[in-house]
Ligand SMILES: Nc1ncnc2c1ncn2[C@@H]1O[C@H](COP(=O)(O)OP(=O)(O)O)[C@@H](O)[C@H]1O
């Protein structure tokens with residue numbers, strides 16, 4: 584059987600983020616992709632226009648269908664919408680013992696639409712963080728979860744330490760929203776060591792779905808058996824290529840190019856590098 588990855592997330596009708604971005608990324612990274620859909624969004628590159636939550640019984644049925652037949656080698660969570668869904672997802676993940684759990688704590692879309700009810704942040708902290716192999720907050724999400732203001736790399740590290748203390752085994756605080764104009768630096772912290780995984784900052788509007796794409800690439804490489812550090816480095820190279828070589832889709836914040844590596848037929852770019860903190 585091929586390596587298998589599952590995404591537990593919301594659908595983006597325009598295909599740039601959510602379930603669609605995750606499945607495209609799984610495919611490009613060479614793993615078999617599966618999904619548990621938590622919400623449907625009517626969305627395009629201009630924004631999120633409507634959200635329809637999936638009833639809990641049907642989310643549970645999707646989980647059970649995978650468990651009974653095609654267990655994943657790694658799994659990620661994305662848009663979970665509300666506390667009830669977080670509760671159900673964390674209960675299923677804990678009971679099924681699915682390995683390699685990547686938690687992307689999606690809270691707000693780039694256009695400003697709330698994708699997780701504000702009062703569900705505590706459920707994320709107490710239910711999902713403790714079972715996460717890796718958590719991948721962006722800077723505003725890390726700030727909200729760790730109750731800290733993030734203006735600098737030192738703050739990024741402090742947030743990572745606090746989230747590790749809450750139970751996440753590895754914490755990746757992504758730097759896309761950081762202040763550095765030339766570099767987008769993500770910090771990986773495992774409780775002992777910190778690694779800065781850096782790539783050049785691309786000045787572009789086509790960044791819809793960057794977080795979903797990075798976390799699903801990490802999930803794919805974990806499913807293939809890479810270590811957490813190697814999975815994050817390979818995923819960073821994948822997102823770097825997907826932003827650097829854009830495709831023109833839509834009139835707003837366009838999606839990243841999920842097949843950049845294949846289209847260029849040139850393998851992975853070597854511009855990303857990592858350094859010990
Ligand atoms: N303009 C950019 N140039 C290069 N890398 C970027 C850019 N924007 C985001 N990234 C990278 O994309 C990934 C997702 O980052 P981020 O934007 O922080 O997440 P989110 O989409 O969840 O807000 C990270 O690896 C980050 O460094």
Ligand SMILES: Cc1ncc(COP(=O)(O)OP(=O)(O)O)c(N)n1
Pocket residue numbers: 592593594595600601602624626661662689691692693694698790791792793794795796
């Ligand atoms: C259905 C759905 N899930 C997640 C997001 C957020 O995706 P992200 O990768 O953080 O990218 P942006 O939307 O912030 O560009 C989403 N929009 N829709």
